Amino acid sequence: MNASIAIQVLPKVETDSEVCRIVDQVIAHIEQTGLSYYVGSFETTVEGEFEELMELIKECQYIAVKSGCPSVMSYVKISFKPEGGILTIDQKVSKHHR
Amino acid sequence: MNASIAIQVLPKVETDSEVCRIVDQVIAHIEQTGLSYYVGSFETTVEGEFEELMELIKECQYIAVKSGCPSVMSYVKISFKPEGGILTIDQKVSKHHR
C-alpha cells in the first residue's frame, strides 16, 4: 500500500436529504471496490495503490453526477509514498475509538 | 448546535512519529473541551456552537506549536447554520459503521 486519499463530494442540489442520498451512492461505490475505507463526517478515507485511488477519485465524480446532480464540487486529500509505508487508517484512528 | 468543523493539523516536523505525537496532543485538547468529536484518518470533526468552535480552531494551532513544532499548517472545514439544524456527526457517520 503506497497511498491513501480522503474525499468529500458536495453535489450541487438543494436539500440536505438529496445531498445525503447522492453521497450514499458514492460511498456505496467506494465500498464495492473492496478497498479499505473509513467514513468520516465530512470526508471518506480510502487506502490502496496510488493508481487505483486516482481512478477512484474520477469515478466518484461520475457517480455523483449520474445519481442526479447537475454539478459537483469535491475536496480531495492525497497522501502518496511510492516506497510504501504510509500510516494506515487503522494506525491513525483505532486508538481514538476504543 | 449550529456548527461543526473538521480540522487537520500538520506540524512541520521531520518524522511520522513526531507528527503523531503532536497530533495526539491536539486531539487530547479537543477531548477535554467536552464537545462531541470524531477522529478520522486525516481530520477530526467537532460539533458545537459556532463561537466556541472558532476559538477551538485557534487553540489547536497554539497546542501544536507548544507541543514542539516551529510551524504548523492546518486544513479546516467549517459548517455554520445560525438557525441550527446542521447534520450531526452521528447522522452522517453511524449508518456506515455498523
Next chain:
Amino acid sequence: MNASIAIQVLPKVETDSEVCRIVDQVIAHIEQTGLSYYVGSFETTVEGEFEELMELIKECQYIAVKSGCPSVMSYVKISFKPEGGILTIDQKVSKHHR
C-alpha cells in the same frame, strides 16, 4: 508577519450569481481590513498576525450569513509560524505572474 490563511466561502444558495454576490461581500470585508490579500479562483489568501487572521475567519462566516444565505460551508488553510518568517504571498506568486 507570522501567519497566512486561505479561505473559500461556499454560501448555500441556489444560483452561481447569488454565490458570487455573497463571496464579493466577503472579499469586500477582507479588503477593508487593510491586510495584504490575494484573490484566487477558489480561495482568497490573507497574510498578517495570527490572532487577527483567526478573527477574520470568524467574521467572514458572519458576513456570508448576513449577506443572505441560511448556511455556509467554508474551507480554510492556516499557516502559522510564531517566530515569523513565513513565505509571503508575493514570494510565492509574483514570479509566476510576469
Next chain:
Amino acid sequence: MNASIAIQVLPKVETDSEVCRIVDQVIAHIEQTGLSYYVGSFETTVEGEFEELMELIKECQYIAVKSGCPSVMSYVKISFKPEGGILTIDQKVSKHHR
C-alpha cells in the same frame, strides 16, 4: 470546458527552499500542458476538460516525487459540471485584480 481544479502539492522535505523548488517543477509541468492556469499562494487552479484534469492531478504527484521528495501530500478541489458552463478563472478573479 466542463471542469476546473485547484491543487496544492506539499512535498515532504525539510526546507522551504526545497518545497519551492519542487512546487516550481509541478507548476512548470502544468504550464507545458497548455491549459489555462492561475498560480495562487497556496494552490494553483487549472481549467479544462474533466478527464484531462483528472490525469493532470495524477501527473503532478509523480512530478513531485521525481523531483526529489520521498512522499507528498496534496490538497485538491474539483469542480465538475458535465454540461459545461462552470465559472472560469477569469470570471472569478479578474475584477479583483485591476
